[in-house]
Amino acid sequence: MRRKVIAGNWKMHFSPLETEKFLNELVPLLENKAGLDWIVFPPSVSLFKAKEKLNKSFIKFGAQNCHQEQKGAFTGEISALMLKELGCQYCLVGHSERRQYFNETSMACNLKIKALINQGITPIYCVGETLKEREEGKTEKVLKEQITSGLKDINLNDSLVVAYEPVWAIGTGVVATPQQVEEAHKLIRLCLADTVFNQKRAAEISILYGGSVKPENSQELSMLSQVDGFLVGGASMVAKSFAQIGQIPL
Numbered sequence: 323m324r325r326k327v328i329a330g331n332w333k334m335h336f337s338p339l340e341t342e343k344f345l346n347e348l349v350p351l352l353e354n355k356a357g358l359d360w361i362v363f364p365p366s367v368s369l370f371k372a373k374e375k376l377n378k379s380f381i382k383f384g385a386q387n388c389h390q391e392q393k394g395a396f397t398g399e400i401s402a403l404m405l406k407e408l409g410c411q412y413c414l415v416g417h418s419e420r421r422q423y424f425n426e427t428s429m430a431c432n433l434k435i436k437a438l439i440n441q442g443i444t445p446i447y448c449v450g451e452t453l454k455e456r457e458e459g460k461t462e463k464v465l466k467e468q469i470t471s472g473l474k475d476i477n478l479n480d481s482l483v484v485a486y487e488p489v490w491a492i493g494t495g496v497v498a499t500p501q502q503v504e505e506a507h508k509l510i511r512l513c514l515a516d517t518v519f520n521q522k523r524a525a526e527i528s529i530l531y532g533g534s535v536k537p538e539n540s541q542e543l544s545m546l547s548q549v550d551g552f553l554v555g556g557a558s559m560v561a562k563s564f565a566q567i568g569q570i571p572l
């Protein structure tokens with residue numbers, strides 16, 4: 323049985339003080355919702371505050387990025403080893419904003435994923451096509467490339483979550499249709515079975531959808547057999563909306 327995950331990517335929002343304020347509001351709202359895996363992704367400077375505030379909660383937290391080396395002369399970077407000490411159980415890898423603005427390739431993601439796995443942190447590997455790629459009929463090719471190179475040489479029992487985030491649906495208010503989501507998730511799972519793991523292991527991997535998810539559209543998408551939860555941006559920073567998105571069948 324795949325775990326259902328509701329994850330909130332705060333991107334470059336919420337300072338430590340704002341994180342404290344927000345979690346004070348969110349934690350009580352999620353009180354009776356321990357059946358799902360709830361994860362928040364604050365910016366790195368707020369991770370320590372998240373650790374402090376979520377100490378006694380089932381809500382988990384993770385980082386939005388990491389460096390592939392454990393330590394060294396990499397000014398401005400943070401390693402998986404450091405994230406582990408901070409209590410991160412998850413880390414996003416390959417978010418389209420990192421691919422777009424920081425030139426992150428699937429091969430670079432692969433190194434980060436391995437570094438995280440070595441520290442016992444679960445990577446949430448983000449994949450997704452741009453509008454141009456979709457219009458040119460390249461969605462399948464792009465997703466396959468991102469999955470095969472990003473997850474090269476990952477072991478069968480390594481902990482992993484995948485997030486499908488079509489770039490054209492992120493922050494645009496345009497949500498992918500249920501059919502588009504189901505098709506892409508099926509393709510990703512097939513690719514996981516054929517090129518990364520095997521069918522049995524691929525069937526166990528949670529695949530989340532991300533891109534303009536809101537309480538108004540999450541119900542319909544959560545009914546899809548291939549959707550195991552959501553990676554939410556904007557709506558995850560409104561406590562009530564985030565909690566509402568988690569009202570999905572288990």
Ligand code: 13P
Pocket residue numbers: 331417487491492493494495532533534535553554555556557
């Ligand atoms: P929005 O939900 O704001 O579209 O962002 C999605 C996202 O990028 C989550 O990682």
